[in-house]
Amino acid sequence: MLIDTHTHLYAEEFNSDRNVLIEKAIHNGISKFYLPNIDSSSIAPMLSLESHFPKNCFAMMGLHPCHVKNDVKNELIIISDWLKKREFVAIGEIGMDLYWDKTNLDRQLVALEIQVEWAKAKELPIVLHCRESIDLTIEFIENTHNGKLKGIFHCFTGTLDQAKRIVEMGFLLGIGGVSTYKNGGLDQVIPYIGLEHLVLETDAPYLAPVPYRGKRNESFYLIDIAKKLAELKQVSLKNVADITTENSKIVFGI
DSSP states (O other): OOESSSTTTGGGGGGGHHHHHHHHHHHHHHHEEEEESSHHHHHHHHHHHHHHHHTTEOOOOOOOOGGGOTTHHHHHHHHHOOOOOOOOSSSEEEEEEEOOSTTTTHHHHHHHHHHHHHHHHHHEEEEEEEOOOHHHHHHHHHHHHHHHOOOOEETTOHHHHHHHHHHHHEEEEOOOGGGGGGTSGGGGGGGGOOOGEEEOOOOSSSSTTTSSTOOHHHHHHHHHHHHHHHHHSSOOOHHHHHHHHHHHHHHHHH
């Protein structure tokens, strides 16, 4: 059994064949799909998907850093209201992204701090997006950590030193399609980090693994990521599946 800890299956890229793809993944042993929210516009399709697959799909709630705009106050009010209405498995995805816009960092930091405080109050894990901002995100969490905060550094592509700092805080590394890329760099990290610190993810429809790189990603391809992880760790696929699945159960409480 494998678990996709980060997949946007509610995205419009899957509108033509979403149910078929989910059933295909389930049939092949991928039993659970964790859905990170983006902004107010993604809430309805995300919750609709969760209601259609209540035993398999689990929604998070948060504001993605790339969607922290001028209307951030209103977006955070909507997120906060939903967190009061019902339970979610995590606050996510949240964080910082300096790939597209470095001028928006202050606003992103404020949104991140607010949402991390919500996670602390509700004792929920956080799922962190840290594109081009991994050192800043690590430093932020180190300074914010209350000893109970937990979660996942989604789409980890950092160095061994960064990985060690993350796991020392009790956080997990989300390993996805980049692990299969020739120049992805994770072949210099994963062999030195215990499986107990890793979870699997696709980030579908983005970052498809080899041999599907450049195409639409889907949760079924999690198998290829798991196989690469087994190769890098020199262990069996079953070993990877058992340990990463248990890790995801612990962090999400399901």
